[in-house]
Amino acid sequence: MATQDIPQDVGGGRASLFYDPKVRGIFFQILVVVALVAFVYWIIGNTVENLKRANIASGFAFLNGRAGFDVSDTLIAFDSDSTYRRALLVGFINTLVVAAAGIVTASILGFLIGIGRLSHNWLIRKICTVYVELFRNIPPLLVIFFWYFGVLSVLPLPKESIELPFGSFLNSRGFYFPKMVWGEGSMLVPVALLLGIAMSWFVARRAKQRQMATGATFPVFWTSVALIIGLPFLALVATGFPLSFDFPQKSTFNLTGGLQIKPEFLSLYLALSFYTAAFIAEIVRAGIRGVSSGQSEASAALGLRSAQALRLVVVPQALRIVIPPLTSQFLNLTKNSSLAIAIGYPDLVAVGGTVLNQTGQAIEIVVIWMVVYLGLSLITSAFMNWFNAKMALVER
Amino acid sequence: MLSSHIKKTGNSLEKTEKGSWVMKYIISGILGAAALGLMATAASAGTLxxxxxxxxxxxxxxxxxxxxxxxxxxxxxxxxxxxxxxxxxxxxxxxxxxxxxxxxxxxxxxxxxxxxxxxxxxxxxxxxxxxxxxxxxxxxxxxxxDGQGFMINAKKLPGVNSALQLSGAAVCVQTGTTTELNLADYFKANKMEYSPVVFEKLEEVDAAYDAGRCDVYTTDQSGLYGIRLKLSSPDDHVVLPEIISKEPxxxxxxxxxxxxxxxxxxxxxxxxxxxxxxxxxxxxxxxxxxxxxxxxxxxxxxxxxxxxxxxxxxxxxxxxxxxxxxxxxxxxxxxxxxxxxxxxxxxxxxxxxxxxxxxxxxxx
CATH class of the missing domain: 3.40.190.10 (Periplasmic binding protein-like II)
Incomplete structure (x- = not known):
């Protein structure tokens, strides 16, 4: 609150309430809030009134209507008989998928390149520098076009598909690969997987306790790999391989059967990952540079090898510098995913645009867009703030 | 309608800040301006x-x-x-x-x-x-x-001469059109499958069809003839005979x-x-x-x-x-x-x- 406590004139009771800085402060703040509320109320009332005058239907009731159009990429059941609400949900899920996949890939890629820029190897260092300077300085839309028109659309047509191992195909309609069809008793496999993960976690905890107590180390990584891959495999063997594959087949028009990743998704996903990775690489480099060289020297003096020093000493400290700017890169990636519209990937903006045009409910759709992107951004930043607080230096 | 708006707002505001004449003055000023704004819209001249x-x-x-x-x-x-x-x-x-x-x-x-x-x-x-x-x-x-039709590349799909043979095809279509809706209806009514490839701008649909991203281009038949002229090899493409909708x-x-x-x-x-x-x-x-x-x-x-x-x-x-x-x-x-x-x-x-x-x- 922007008020100041000025000592009151105790003797003079004549001072009006109006000249009391505290009262005045509260008064003007209420005034601003009320004026703001009144303004918003007026804007909404005005809009409704104008829409009514122009004979344009308003309200969100249209969401229950039959969509009547089809969407190319759907993760949940959707056809032209579904509602507009479901169409928007399909778009929302597509946005989430491309954003989540992009964030994971961009982080891994960015981390590797960021470390690569600090490499002692001249070639690796230069390649990483060129990568960063290239992708950082091209608008994301052009990167998307590069992948869509420059890479994926020059692939051969379905009839001349490039055959890849394991019955996969690559052509200008996307990447086709066999679909796993689970037979009877296959529920044991995911159970085994979960068990493997749980056991790995337990092993890691025990190993840490033991190292703390005795100093003896334990190969946690390889044990975990064995548990997480080995247990489900054992389950498969035990149930007699209840797994079959549905391979993509060539038909009149396209390949049928199997699973397909469409070029629209691929180009958007690759473009967002590659573009954002360039920024993340710089953030990671800055983070590592930000850790004083005394830390590396001290680790070396303690006998840690340079990979160990990086993993145990430098990176944990660098993360404290990295996380806050990383958050804004994640938010940027999520928001940039709305560029999907340029290549026809059905994300929230593209599907919302179709709904907007089929129903004419422009204001409602724009409100939905804004609320969803705002919500997504706030959730992402809340999570990253929590993560940041967790990683922050705990003062003892 | 308008006056009732103002009255209602005015009342609720008075309740929150009783006795503050400054407040009332400012609020009535704001709402007065709002009312004027609305009036001005109402009184604007005709399009001619x-x-x-x-x-x-x-x-x-x-x-x-x-x-x-x-x-x-x-x-x-x-x-x-x-x-x-x-x-x-x-x-x-x-x-x-x-x-x-x-x-x-x-x-x-x-x-x-x-x-x-x-x-x-x-x-x-x-x-x-x-x-x-x-x-x-x-x-x-x-x-x-007009009426909606389909265009295909006859050179790449020699056996196809009817829209009813299009099951399984990838279809290029412009978003937000009646075309998009008729397409869904037609394939559903004839129990055929298709995968839509949807773009916002006509030029994007043209480019995608020309690049072979989809097998079929659908829009109003007059449009198909116009679009065919702009393709890299117009003579390879044929417009199928079916008209699937009324497009006045x-x-x-x-x-x-x-x-x-x-x-x-x-x-x-x-x-x-x-x-x-x-x-x-x-x-x-x-x-x-x-x-x-x-x-x-x-x-x-x-x-x-x-x-x-x-x-x-x-x-x-x-x-x-x-x-x-x-x-x-x-x-x-x-x-x-x-x-x-x-x-x-x-x-x-x-x-x-x-x-x-x-x-x-x-x-x-």
Whole structure:
């Protein structure tokens, strides 16, 4: 609150309430809030009134209507008989998928390149520098076009598909690969997987306790790999391989059967990952540079090898510098995913645009867009703030 | 409605801040301004007056559809929809060049008209009940009777000669069109599968189809002929015989301005009537001397006629239209018919006297 406590004139009771800085402060703040509320109320009332005058239907009731159009990429059941609400949900899920996949890939890629820029190897260092300077300085839309028109659309047509191992195909309609069809008793496999993960976690905890107590180390990584891959495999063997594959087949028009990743998704996903990775690489480099060289020297003096020093000493400290700017890169990636519209990937903006045009409910759709992107951004930043607080230096 | 708004707000505000006269003063000031703002909108002039004051007509067209609205190699807009805009401008100003074009995607078109960014929409737009009622639009008539068709690359798909063989195909379509809805209906009704490849702009759909991203291109049949010309090898592509929908394309205006609606509607009828009476761009001056009472009425040469002024225009409105763009038949042939690369036959777009559907109520 922007008020100041000025000592009151105790003797003079004549001072009006109006000249009391505290009262005045509260008064003007209420005034601003009320004026703001009144303004918003007026804007909404005005809009409704104008829409009514122009004979344009308003309200969100249209969401229950039959969509009547089809969407190319759907993760949940959707056809032209579904509602507009479901169409928007399909778009929302597509946005989430491309954003989540992009964030994971961009982080891994960015981390590797960021470390690569600090490499002692001249070639690796230069390649990483060129990568960063290239992708950082091209608008994301052009990167998307590069992948869509420059890479994926020059692939051969379905009839001349490039055959890849394991019955996969690559052509200008996307990447086709066999679909796993689970037979009877296959529920044991995911159970085994979960068990493997749980056991790995337990092993890691025990190993840490033991190292703390005795100093003896334990190969946690390889044990975990064995548990997480080995247990489900054992389950498969035990149930007699209840797994079959549905391979993509060539038909009149396209390949049928199997699973397909469409070029629209691929180009958007690759473009967002590659573009954002360039920024993340710089953030990671800055983070590592930000850790004083005394830390590396001290680790070396303690006998840690340079990979160990990086993993145990430098990176944990660098993360404290990295996380806050990383958050804004994640938010940027999520928001940039709305560029999907340029290549026809059905994300929230593209599907919302179709709904907007089929129903004419422009204001409602724009409100939905804004609320969803705002919500997504706030959730992402809340999570990253929590993560940041967790990683922050705990003062003892 | 408005006054009740203010009253209600005023009351609730008074409750929160009782006795503060400053507050009341400010709030009433804000709400007063709001009320004025609303009043001002209500009292704004009609579209005709706005257009006259601006000195030109702002007309929404497509971003580029050969035969209907596309810029030529000199950058001048050409096409049937474009000529209709020019006809309206000519009727108002006596000069068909007093028009500016706003290229709009399918998605932008209705918002642009609703918000007043354009004065009228002449953009191969299908007349449907939803658009006529829920979107606040009024369609003035049907300048082109069309139907949705399919185009395929016959070289790559030699065995396909009917739309019913298209099950499993990837279909390129522009988003937010009736085409997109008809496509879903047609494949569902015939129990066929397809995968839609959807773009916002026509040029993006063209590029994707040309690059082989999809097997089939679907849009209004007239559009398919226009698009075929722009492909890298037009002769490889064929338009399949099936027409799967009615697509009456016509210009639209905003609701709530009857005077403007009548002007645009009667410009369309004027074009038809001129063709019916044999009035052409070449002979319109001679026709003014005609003794035929019907022609005299239409061309405004009848003594003390009020037909044009009742419409809000000059009595020579049809003369101006025909001088600027010719009659409907001339507009058709020049843009999509025999005088154009599209070479589309008149078919159902012929006058009613020649077995078509184009029919104008009498001008009297």
């Amino acid at each position: 007056e706005d257009v006259k004051a601006k000195g030109f007509l702002q007309c929404g067209v497509s971003t580029g559809l050969a035969g209907f609205s596309a810029p030529n190699d000199k950058g001048d807009w050409q096409g049937l929809d474009v000529d209709f805009c020019r006809a309206v401008a000519a009727a108002i100003f006596g000069d068909g060049t007093k028009v500016k074009f706003t290229p709009l995607s399918a998605k932008e078109r209705f918002t642009a008209l609703q918000s007043g960014e354009i004065d009228m929409l002449s953009r191969n737009t299908t007349w449907t009940i939803n658009r006529d009622t829920a979107l606040g639009l009024n369609f003035v008539g049907v300048t082109y009777y 394309l016509g210009p639209a205006v905003r609701q709530g301005d009857d005077k403007w609606y009548h002007i645009v509607k009667w410009v369309y009828f004027g074009l038809l009537t001129a063709e019916e009476l044999g009035i052409t761009q070449a002979n319109v001056e001679e026709m003014k001397a005609s003794g035929n009472p019907e022609i005299k009425r239409v061309l405004g040469t009848e003594a003390d006629t009020k037909i044009g002024t009742d419409l809000g225009l000059g009595n020579d409105w049809v003369v101006n239209i025909v001088k600027a763009v010719g009659n409907y038949g001339e507009v058709f042939e020049r843009n999509v018919g025999q005088g154009s690369p599209l070479k589309i036959a008149r078919g159902i777009n012929a006058l009613w006297t020649k077995g078509g559907l184009q029919y104008a109520p009498p001008i009297r």
